[in-house]
Amino acid sequence: MINKKYIKVLGSPKIFVFTVIWMMILVFVGTIVQKNIGLYSAQQQYFLSWFKFVGPIPFPSGKLTMLVMFVNLSFYFFRPNIFSKRKLGITITHSGVIMMLVGGGLTSLFSIEGNVIIEEGSKSNFFESYYLNEFIIVNTTNENEDLFTVFDNNMLNDNNTLEHSSFPFEIEILDYYDNCKPARRIYQGEEKFQGMSKNFFLQEIDSEKEFEKNIPGIVYRLIGAEESEGIYINYVGQPVTEKLEYDGDSYLLILRRQRTYLPFTLELVDFKKVLHPGTNVAKSYSSEVNLIEKGIPRKILIEMNEPLRHRGFTFYQASFIDNGMKETTVLAAVRNYGRLFPYISTIIMCLGLLFHMLFMLSKRVSLGKNDK
């Protein structure tokens, strides 16, 4: 068994009290700075990272604080007699809090969110992340199918080299920008520029407060592709796709929002928008969609407070685009494995506290009777 000394120190209620107070401070500061730096940056800096550096000094961020809280609460279970009648309520309550922390961990690690944009009469079987991007190399040589090689967001760092057996060259990332804009190149310099970078370069600009409005960009050098070697640029929403030919194969190089493919397809049948009378302000909007699974369509109405939940994905009616020609719906899509944890853990905590209070009450009542 673990040494009692460690159990006492690591499972000390004082640690829990300090971590709760620190979390309250983090929530307060995070909420205040969110006004200036935006929601996404505040979440990343104050809650989803291990440390928040204030100058050179590291302060524990939400992730580390929650881990300390989790370890601290877990050590309760190494204590003796935790299932005795006297401690059972506290044990149940601890279980509830731990479950909530586990749910938070699952959400932080595995939840994905983004949006699905579908034009009336069109279909989509994927959603695109608000914040994450991916770099893809598509081999289009085969007449029947395209081979996609996808590099995830956290591989897109300065000086990182991307290589894979599916293509015979290397990509050395020279710069990766969270936000940039293309600008016309005036001087060519000595470098060999290829594709769009012959006429344009990417200019890094400050991140937008609403992070999803950023236009990420990448500057990279292609190595080992003979005549196609040189410096290329890509940015999200680039109107011209970078293409190259090498060794008889054709490739496309694309930077785009990270896609999550769905095990079904959504088709927008009709989008309806109801305005407040006499105004242009939307009162409500809804999307009539066909959920197509294994070739079988099923009509479903997604409204502002009535999302579609299917196979672990939830689709909320978030917005719309009306360009005067065709209406387009924007659905917010979420997949969250920890979705039910807060509900279940709250019920467990309530039961634990109720049990404990009833036990203490009955004890006091019986003590009172004995006093008489």
Added chain:
Amino acid sequence: MKLLLFSSFLLFFSCDNNSSVRTYSIPKLKKNPIENKISNNDVFFNWTTPMHWEKGKPSSMRLASYNLPYDGGAGDLSVTNFGGDAGGELANVNRWRGQLNLLPITLENLNDDIYIGKSNLGEFKMFKIINNENEDSAFLCSIFDIGASTIFIKLVASVLGINQLENEFKEFCSSFYNQ
């Protein structure tokens, strides 16, 4: 308990949702029949495009469409071909001006702001149409009168885009040749 604790930590630190290279194949989309119909094979002239232009969405009216990148956006270039004089230069220029909420001009003013270029296919007339009150949309339009039909090349972009793309547009128009 030690094992349980160790397993929990191992599980926690081995979790990673986003650090991989993935490969997958997707069947090519079947080509839209309209796309084949508007290929240059059906007409007797052709042109060349810069490498950085991308083919745009096909349409039944257009022989070809291209997206032309400029700072912060892309212009939409279309090539169309109509029989005869298709209404004549003045009517078409005034139609384009109307699309930008500009007043029509007269035949006397038609040549005031015109660029005449040359190509292997013959002479073309280019019109730069800008409404200064609307910087989001402006046109560069060229007309090739090739006798039996008239070729129209139209570029739609912001005023900034039109100014940046003007030379590329002229070069494109000059690249037209008999096939």
